[in-house]
Amino acid sequence: MTTCANTKLAEIRIAGKTLYVPSAEICGRIVVVTDKWIRTAQVRDEDVLEGVIVEDPDAFITELRESKLKADVFTFTQRPPETAPKYNYHWELDNWAAIPTTSFKEWWETLPQEARKNVRRSAKRGLVVKVVPFDDDFVKGVFRIYNHTAVKDGRLFWHFGKSFETVKRELATYVDRSEYIGAYWNEELIGFIKMVYVDQLATLMHIISMNEHYDKRPMNALIAKAAELCEEKAISHLIYGKFIYGNKRRSSLVEFKRRNGFEQVNFPRYYIPLTLRGKIFVRLRLYRDLNALIPEPILQPLLNL
16 A cells, blocks of 8 residues: 555554554654654554664654655654663653563562462463464454453453454464463463563563453463563563553552562653644643543542543
């Protein structure tokens, strides 16, 4: 799919939906532009790309400006372990939820007693957690999980209604660097993790289980197996998205991550204006989500409505 000159449409997924957005190759990276009310450019699949995301920011931004890609702001991260800002651009702290995985024993011993009990409880109740091949049998199990319910955690479930072929295609991204872990009860897949290796890190791209099997604590067992696998492969950290989203410091997800040993790891995210609109956007810090613009004492009651 082509738009004009050196730009073309690239496939991305946001909240489970497949979108086609303008893109261009800049210094060997695919840059995509998401057009909300401000056109924001960033490297596609930034979280799972290996190596330094932007090697030479000045050269990268120059090439981006000279391309046909229309954007108001360019954003990129400076990933750990280098967490002190290196570049003279506007930045704010971004964050990961991370488990140190160089020693499974040390991680396990720092868990709350209840979290350890949950992992043991899953085994006692017959749950089998294991690494599985990416094949049609596994995809059929995921397809069944996705289409088991249209509503999850009180919201419309974005994977519900997808075809088998769509589920397989979406699960197959970065398959050469991926590990698939399944949680089975009576030989039926009731939960799974897709984990992508990124240099010395592993990031969770998918993690889900069936609500009706909550009593078997599949999510806890899956994370424990992932942490064990990371130690075996000399992976330094297991990443599970962000620890804090904006000012939303209290939620069931944050509490789940905390109880399973995830810690907040901060690092800089840079915002470079490319147009006058972009300058205003960055100066007013409008790149922050709504839940980052509203103070938590006001935000939390709204989220509980």
